[in-house]
Amino acid sequence: MMKNYTGYGLLAVGALFGFSVATGASADVSKLTESCVGCHGKGGSSTEAAIPNISSYSTEYMTGALKLYKSKERPCPEVKIPGGAKKGSKSDMCQAVKDLSDSDIKQVAEYFAEQKFVRTPQKFDPALAKKGKGLHDKLCEKCHSEGGSVASDDSGILAGQKMAYLDEQIKFFTEGKRPMAKKMKPKLEELDKAGIEAVIHYYGSFK
Template sequence: MAGFVGWAGLAGIAAGACLLCLPVHATEDGERIAERQCAECHGPGGRSERPDTPSIGGFSEFAIMDLLDSYRLGFRQARTVTLDDGSETDMATIVDALSEREIEAVALYYADQEWIPHEQPFDANLARRGARIHSVKCGKCHPRGGSVPEADHALLAGQWRDYLAGEFRDFDSGARRMADRMYQRYDKQSPADKAALLEFYVSAGR
């Protein structure tokens, strides 16, 4: 659905281009940074163990850069999360604490991981309906059910249900902004259509 260059625009493109300049050990640096700053919520290798938090391992470098830039530039609201030690943080705080090089290294690290869909219960009939809607409305920007990293968007196939449902609610309420092209497609879908799309993504095409 999100057929656009990215909320970060030219800033994201320039940062993505800089990935080509990073040294070979950048992925190793990214692993250390991810373990320190990201793993408690997003899980080892970016495979989240928290249903309300997205898995990000396997996203493309650009998708990770665009995601982080959206928080840094204020295009996306950051929700507060409570960590295991009782302290609170949010994505904007984490991103602000990282240098551009650290962000690039983290993006490379997560892009080097394998995307592993979460196996979750789903309604097969509703998922089939969602597949048809996705093919017409969303497939151009999220090919193969949202499972292609090279499309440079967030991977949807097999993402956590609770997380996706929360994102849909934020889209509906306006709490999360959308690019015009995505808005024009998403906003025309009925609640039943959106429920079918959610079921399709949860099914991971099974």
């Protein structure tokens, strides 16, 4: 459960009067994540193809990603808001995080880090997935371990992630629109268009 520390005074008062400080924290986090859930779904698992599942990402990785969006160092393409108040209403990540403080960002990141990642069932080409596994094992496994199933402080979860989203983000990397780790650049450069398609189908094959 999230904790919102406001000083030892509140902890002492809580002990005296028997209420839980964490209850207030939970309410705060619920309000902070309201717009996130509106697009990414309950617990960070959306049914929309272009919107990634963000549950179980590490706090550090999610914090870094949100700060990049806030500073507009990551592209912020518009997406249609599922169940939006207005028909066809759209939003983007830069808009969603622009008013969040560093403390807010940390709380949001910690909340989604505690949620269970839900893999998205997708149509994939088994032959391409098999080829993609070989490429992943050769180029990606060291950082994206267990077939991309494990989140780390510098990488998200790839296995079972939305294929459309992965395709979009790889394009952002290759076009220089999204910051890329130095260790990732030479690995990605070894993949041609067909290789990229294959690894995407591999990640999409996880159920």
